[in-house]
Amino acid sequence: xxxxxxxxxxxxxxxxxxxxxxxxxxxxxxxxxxxxxxxxxxxxxxxxxxxxxxxxxxxxxxxxxxxxxxxxxxxxxxxxxxxxxxxxxxxxxxxxxxxxxxxxxxxxxxxxxxxxxxxxxxxxxxxxxxxxxxxxxxxxxxxxxxxxxxxxxxxxxxxxxxxxxxxxxxxxxxxxxxxxxxxxxxxxxxxxxxxxxxxxxxxxxxxxxxxxxxxxxxxxxxxxx
Numbered sequence: 001x002x003x004x005x006x007x008x009x010x011x012x013x014x015x016x017x018x019x020x021x022x023x024x025x026x027x028x029x030x031x032x033x034x035x036x037x038x039x040x041x042x043x044x045x046x047x048x049x050x051x052x053x054x055x056x057x058x059x060x061x062x063x064x065x066x067x068x069x070x071x072x073x074x075x076x077x078x079x080x081x082x083x084x085x086x087x088x089x090x091x092x093x094x095x096x097x098x099x100x101x102x103x104x105x106x107x108x109x110x111x112x113x114x115x116x117x118x119x120x121x122x123x124x125x126x127x128x129x130x131x132x133x134x135x136x137x138x139x140x141x142x143x144x145x146x147x148x149x150x151x152x153x154x155x156x157x158x159x160x161x162x163x164x165x166x167x168x169x170x171x172x173x174x175x176x177x178x179x180x181x182x183x184x185x186x187x188x189x190x191x192x193x194x195x196x197x198x199x200x201x202x203x204x205x206x207x208x209x210x211x212x213x214x215x216x217x218x219x220x221x222x223x224x225x
Contacts, residue, residue, distance in 0.1 A: 002182040005089035016133040020109030032118040039127045044079040044102040097140040130225045135165045158222035
């Protein structure tokens with residue numbers, strides 16, 4: 001009999017304009033002229049400059065070596081990651097791979113004015129100035145048996161407001177907290193075998209599994225810029 005013992009953590013309410021204080025000038029001059037400013041266009045990874053502004057404004061960053069974008073598995077991800085589902089039993093065939101609330105903030109106020117002043121010398125900084133607030137849900141559950149690992153569901157859903165994210169999280173929780181969802185897992189595993197046999201596109205597979213379990217596609221991504 002399948003089980004999935006877990007608890008759900010509550011999404012925090014956040015101030016989307018929290019990154020507003022400028023950096024000390026002795027730090028800003030070198031960082032803004034030479035620091036990495038690549039933007040994660042679809043995700044929540046923070047570049048070197050964003051990280052420094054976040055930290056200076058009192059925002060705690062999370063370093064996750066298993067969660068990365070653009071082939072960056074050697075460096076992992078630096079982002080605002082807060083726990084969502086937490087698995088409480090390790091004896092289940094169903095295993096929580098990862099589950100997060102994620103956030104990305106625009107840089108505003110004096111911090112924004114500081115970036116603008118340096119963008120005349122380094123136009124790439126306009127990438128950072130173009131970032132909008134977004135938040136999201138990330139959940140991945142797998143099934144382990146004696147000979148292979150089977151994906152069960154993986155969602156990455158982005159939102160423009162925390163209220164929308166919280167509403168969606170409560171819907172997902174209502175599904176996962178009801179043991180009836182476990183009856184769907186064998187059907188997903190059978191689908192996986194058919195999908196492998198017919199070489200179905202990986203993103204279409206993820207969408208199908210998510211539709212079977214949650215009635216929504218796997219990825220709902222909002223561009224960072």
